[in-house]
Amino acid sequence: MVEETTPETDMPETESAAEAAPLSEAEQIVALEAEVADLKDRILRTLAEMENLRRRGEREMADTRQYSVASFARDMLNVGDNLRRAIEAVPEKPKDDADPALAALIEGVEVTERGLVQTLEKFGVQSIEAMGQKFDPTRHQAMFEIDAPDLPAGTVAEVVQTGYIIGERVLRPAFVGVAKGGPKQPAAAEGDKADAPVAPK
Numbered sequence: 004m005v006e007e008t009t010p011e012t013d014m015p016e017t018e019s020a021a022e023a024a025p026l027s028e029a030e031q032i033v034a035l036e037a038e039v040a041d042l043k044d045r046i047l048r049t050l051a052e053m054e055n056l057r058r059r060g061e062r063e064m065a066d067t068r069q070y071s072v073a074s075f076a077r078d079m080l081n082v083g084d085n086l087r088r089a090i091e092a093v094p095e096k097p098k099d100d101a102d103p104a105l106a107a108l109i110e111g112v113e114v115t116e117r118g119l120v121q122t123l124e125k126f127g128v129q130s131i132e133a134m135g136q137k138f139d140p141t142r143h144q145a146m147f148e149i150d151a152p153d154l155p156a157g158t159v160a161e162v163v164q165t166g167y168i169i170g171e172r173v174l175r176p177a178f179v180g181v182a183k184g185g186p187k188q189p190a191a192a193e194g195d196k197a198d199a200p201v202a203p204k
């Protein structure tokens with residue numbers, strides 16, 4: 004009796020046999036080298052991500068340490084302003100001729116103000132040098148304009164209230180008066196403008 008075989012049953016056996024065929028030694032080496040290269044790449048990427056996370060964490064911790072006192076320091080600036088106003092309210096002559104009690108009070112206020120400034124500086128709070136500087140809208144707040152012909156236009160000619168920064172951040176902008184008018188731009192700049200190419204009409 005002859006056994007009947009159908010092509011449908013033979014075909015899967017042939018395919019599975021082809022799939023089960025062992026790789027040659029060279030093919031195995033190539034496959035393993037590719038796998039090793041892939042694993043090395045993954046490890047390097049993971050190490051780079053971990054290093055980035057570490058640096059970001061250190062930076063955030065440093066920022067937190069530096070700027071955590073910003074709100075408190077901003078409030079303390081008002082105390083410093085009041086101490087400065089108290090000192091400036093006393094005329095110069097009475098300071099010299101004042102009775103010992105008043106002189107001691109004035110000296111105490113000055114010492115307190117210096118101590119406050121030193122404490123703020125210890126935490127990274129610095130005053131903004133504005134007088135005579137070019138107006139910077141990120142650090143200065145213009146309150147008015149001043150006719151100052153001896154200063155270039157846009158120069159800070161008067162400081163109404165001192166500004167402060169902590170690190171790179173502005174705690175409070177300096178309130179300033181800005182010079183208007185003043186000297187014209189240098190002749191070289193005008194010459195450069197004259198030499199600039201004109202677009203054809």
